Amino acid sequence: MDDASQNGADNQLPFNLAKFFSYISLVLILISSVILTLFIGRTMNASVLESQQEYALLLADNINRQIFRKFTLPVAYASGRVALSNPAQYKLLDEVIQSQLHGLQLESVRLFDDHYTILYSTNPKEVRRTDMYTAGIPLVFEGKPHHFDVLSSIPYTQAFLTPSLEDGTFLLRTVFPLTVDADFQEVRLHGQPVPVLGVLEIVQDMTPQYRGTIRSQRLIIGGFLVSTLILFFLLHFVARKAEYTLSSRMARNRQLEAQLHQAEKLASMGRMVASIAHEIRNPLGIIRSSSEFLIRRHKTEDATTQAMLSAIYDESCRLGTTVNDFLDYARPRQPRQDTVNLQDILNKALAFLGGEFQRRGVEIHADISPDLTVPGDADLLYRAFYNILANAQQAMDGPGQIFIESALPADGRITLTFRDTGPGFAEDVLNKAMDPFFTTKDNGTGLGLPIVQAIIDSHGGSMKLANAQQGGALITISFPTGKPLTEQGNAHE
Ligand SMILES: Nc1ncnc2c1ncn2[C@@H]1O[C@H](COP(=O)(O)OP(=O)(O)OP(=O)(O)O)[C@@H](O)[C@H]1O
Numbered sequence: 001m002d003d004a005s006q007n008g009a010d011n012q013l014p015f016n017l018a019k020f021f022s023y024i025s026l027v028l029i030l031i032s033s034v035i036l037t038l039f040i041g042r043t044m045n046a047s048v049l050e051s052q053q054e055y056a057l058l059l060a061d062n063i064n065r066q067i068f069r070k071f072t073l074p075v076a077y078a079s080g081r082v083a084l085s086n087p088a089q090y091k092l093l094d095e096v097i098q099s100q101l102h103g104l105q106l107e108s109v110r111l112f113d114d115h116y117t118i119l120y121s122t123n124p125k126e127v128r129r130t131d132m133y134t135a136g137i138p139l140v141f142e143g144k145p146h147h148f149d150v151l152s153s154i155p156y157t158q159a160f161l162t163p164s165l166e167d168g169t170f171l172l173r174t175v176f177p178l179t180v181d182a183d184f185q186e187v188r189l190h191g192q193p194v195p196v197l198g199v200l201e202i203v204q205d206m207t208p209q210y211r212g213t214i215r216s217q218r219l220i221i222g223g224f225l226v227s228t229l230i231l232f233f234l235l236h237f238v239a240r241k242a243e244y245t246l247s248s249r250m251a252r253n254r255q256l257e258a259q260l261h262q263a264e265k266l267a268s269m270g271r272m273v274a275s276i277a278h279e280i281r282n283p284l285g286i287i288r289s290s291s292e293f294l295i296r297r298h299k300t301e302d303a304t305t306q307a308m309l310s311a312i313y314d315e316s317c318r319l320g321t322t323v324n325d326f327l328d329y330a331r332p333r334q335p336r337q338d339t340v341n342l343q344d345i346l347n348k349a350l351a352f353l354g355g356e357f358q359r360r361g362v363e364i365h366a367d368i369s370p371d372l373t374v375p376g377d378a379d380l381l382y383r384a385f386y387n388i389l390a391n392a393q394q395a396m397d398g399p400g401q402i403f404i405e406s407a408l409p410a411d412g413r414i415t416l417t418f419r420d421t422g423p424g425f426a427e428d429v430l431n432k433a434m435d436p437f438f439t440t441k442d443n444g445t446g447l448g449l450p451i452v453q454a455i456i457d458s459h460g461g462s463m464k465l466a467n468a469q470q471g472g473a474l475i476t477i478s479f480p481t482g483k484p485l486t487e488q489g490n491a492h493e
């Protein structure tokens with residue numbers, strides 16, 4: 001793993017941990033909400049059961065009274081003996097019981113004797129069956145006040161998952177002693193143990209009540225699930241966004257690091273070049289002045305000697321310029337802060353290049369306000385304008401025109417534009433032209449524009465390279481005036 005990716009992985013680590021913990025907490029929320037819902041469900045079911053049991057006891061007690069008053073007593077008085085095998089008696093009992101059940105949702109009502117045989121049932125086919133008694137019946141005969149059983153045809157979890165529960169899925173069976181009426185007990189039994197005459201079994205359907213609790217549980221779980229999912233996606237979205245921001249910031253940092261590295265390399269190369277150039281400059285000066293001296297002294301010599309001496313002189317001049325360029329770029333000097341007139345400096349550069357322009361048929365159209373002054377260094381600005389004009393002339397490589405204009409836009413900066421009628425900057429050259437040592441010329445150093453930029457920068461100005469709409473290169477330079485806007489002369493707009 002290289003340094004950058006190691007770094008990236010290190011930066012990601014706390015972020016991944018945060019993501020991990022947030023996901024874990026979401027899962028915990030979900031699990032705890034399910035547990036909570038189950039607990040709420042159990043409590044709800046317990047209270048449903050309790051109220052159903054209370055209701056069943058009231059009902060059983062009432063049926064017991066009614067049987068005693070409207071059936072047992074009248075029959076005992078009338079025929080001396082209660083025998084449900086007698087159809088008339090059975091019919092009477094059925095009427096008494098049915099009158100109590102009217103409108104109630106009961107699955108069945110049964111009466112058992114002490115041999116656990118069914119004496120009466122709302123389902124007549126069950127009468128006299130001996131195999132239908134349940135564990136509660138003997139207990140009640142032995143004195144237990146009542147006994148409850150919950151009967152469910154499917155487990156509760158399955159019921160929870162079943163879309164619509166059928167009636168009769170959850171039943172409550174209540175077993176209750178069939179005794180003498182309480183009022184009668186006081187009057188006749190005088191505190192003797194109450195005889196259990198039989199056992200009453202009521203089976204009621206609790207499914208509608210369970211449906212209600214299951215619906216509430218589903219709503220709670222659904223609500224938790226939806227809110228947890230929303231939370232999860234929100235978190236996921238935020239995490240993704242933060243991850244993206246982090247990685248793009250890291251990419252930018254890496255890019256800046258690479259640029260810094262490159263700049264450091266260039267700076268150290270510049271220092272090396274500058275020290276070499278510095279060592280070359282002095283002996284070069286001696287070569288140049290000696291060759292100049294020899295040219296003057298040997299004017300009478302033959303043409304070959306003259307040509308060789310001239311070549312030595314020209315080449316040493318050219319080498320001197322190159323060395324100076326290197327030095328200017330590698331060790332830019334601090335500009336002076338004189339008040340300089342831009343038109344004067346431009347005129348000086350144009351005058352110097354005038355002969356060459358004339359020879360090549362280059363026309364100059366300069367429209368510059370005479371009063372534009374900036375705080376700056378006339379020598380450096382001269383070098384900058386010279387380089388731009390020289391580039392324009394080299395680009396046109398023959399007859400052409402150079403337009404120089406000045407403006408004082410609303411922001412109060414002075415703008416100078418140089419436009420030529422050459423081919424303009426090639427597309428791949430435009431963003432490299434200001435790189436040091438970038439040149440498309442055989443004899444170029446590629447330091448012209450970087451030097452111009454360094455000079456303009458040191459004056460607090462800025463430079464922009466572009467191609468003009470009409471074709472040709474368009475170089476825009478802007479300077480801060482260092483003065484309030486109103487003090488500037490009648491600059492051209
Ligand atoms: N006016 C222009 N029109 C078209 N291309 C230009 C113009 N000025 C500069 N360039 C392009 O930008 C490149 C860089 O210019 P720069 O002045 O930095 O170096 P150079 O002119 O090649 O070398 P040197 O200035 O040392 O002679 C040039 O080689 C050229 O391709």
Ligand SMILES: [Mg+2]
Pocket residue numbers: 387390391444448449
């Ligand atoms: Mg140049």
